[in-house]
Amino acid sequence: MNQEQLQLRDIHPPLPLPEDPNYLLFALVILVFLIMAALFFWFFRLRKKAVILPSAHETALEDLKRARSRMNGEEALSYAQEVSDILRRYIENRFHIQTTRQTTKEFFGHLTDNLGVRQITFSEKHRNSLRECLNQCDMAKFARCTPDLNGMKKMETAIGDFIESTRETRDGGR
Structure with missing residues (x-):
């Protein structure tokens, strides 16, 4: 053995041990990450997109087109019932009249009494046309008086013209 190997050397100083990890900090970072992930998920996946409902006239005209399939002699009574219901629903949804x-x-009678209050202006032509149409529908519903094809076409035309002429514009008026 040589001299250098026999020589005593001083020991190395103790190595510092790492401190205990800060578990609270780790938990806080994970919690913040989870909250941000949930918000991100909600914002892009779960938020409701704005649903634009069809206007009263669009719904009524679509229903009127569907009812056209019943415009035949065998289903004349159900056609008259359906057309009457479409017109009444349109007036209820559009003008908020029961x-x-x-x-x-x-x-x-209600229309005549409340015209000034609700600012609803029906032309005399529309009023007469609607009265005739609803009377025909009532005759079909209650007296079982079956309308002919020409009468059903007149009903559809009268209701379609009324809906088109009283349709709501984008700003909420006529």
Whole structure:
């Protein structure tokens, strides 16, 4: 052995041990990450997109097109019932007048009494056309008087013209 190997050397100083990890900091970082992930998920996946409901006239005209399939001699009574319901629902949705629980006479009496209050202006042509149409529908519903094809076409035209002429514009008026 040589001299250098026999020589005593001083020991190395103790190595510092790592401190205990800060578990609270780790938990806080994970919690923040989870909250941000949840917000991100909610914002892009779960938020509701704005649903634009069809306007009253669009719904009524679509229903009127669907009812056209019943415009035949065998289904004339159900056609008259459906067309009457479409018109009444349109007036109820568009002008906020309760019509589905009124007779035709009560409905037109209500229209005449409240025209100034609700700012609804129906032309005399429309009023007469609607009265005739609803009377025909009432005859079909209650007296089982079956309308002919020409009468059903007149009903559809009268209701379609009324809906088109009273349709709501984008700004909420006529």
